[in-house]
Amino acid sequence: MVIRQRKSKLDDAAIMRLIDTELVPLSHMGENDINKIRKEIPLRMSRGMTFVISPSPDKEALAFIHLLMHGELLYIDMMAVSAKEQRKRYGETLLHKAETFATSRGCKISKVMVDEGNMKGLQFYQKQGYRIIRYIMISRCFELEKNI
Template sequence: MMIRERLPAIDDSVIYKLILEEIAPFSREFNDSSVLTLTSIRKRLRNNVTFVMARGNRRPVGFITMFCKNRVLYVDMLAISGQTQGRGLGKKLLLAGESFGKRKACKKAQLLVDESNPKAIGFYQAMGFEAVRYLAEVGCYLMEISLTVSKPRRLQ
């Protein structure tokens, strides 16, 4: 498996499926099906930088999409297919995203994680993220990590 930049023609339909299967069931944002269309996801991805985990130019098994603003890396979404979870692929994608943020001079990374997704909360905590605030209006924790202080982390 390797990490590469998103190839819209190959990747977008798989990314959309991953969002439907791995993110939407936990998300208040996506509980309205009219918001979650392939067209709306493509538009969102166009505004972000997206890396995928795949074998060469084959269909991806996971992705991370993010953007930088005011020296903060915002991780918009990260998902790994259920069949390939637990193999360290999410860790590799997140570290690749953090590396991208550092290259763009970001000082920290932030993300929102749904309170109804304890597995994701545990993953981000294991990666060194800390919950800094609970946002009741969206049912999410704002989590962040410094990109300037190195914390030892293993890929396993």
């Protein structure tokens, strides 16, 4: 397995499939909101950094993490691992890569939002040292934070 930066032509279709199969089903949002967000994904991906795990440098992504950095803040925007590839520590590997990358650029705090329906995600981040800061009623998600 290889960890590398996203290659748009190679990875974007696989990333959209991961979003559709692994993230969308956990969301509380209605179809209209999800379709609106889906249209914004290319713009979101053009900002920040995306790392992927793939079987080899020329194969498409099996897992990805997208992050944004603002000053001392790392924001984990999205992360998903293919259902067939879960429980292989790919999420942990990608999160560690994102945190290491961000700290090398001056980030000190990492934040992530987890949908209320994503209990596996919530447990995953807590196991990685994140703590719940608050529950945001309007977006129905938990905000988690970790010093990095």
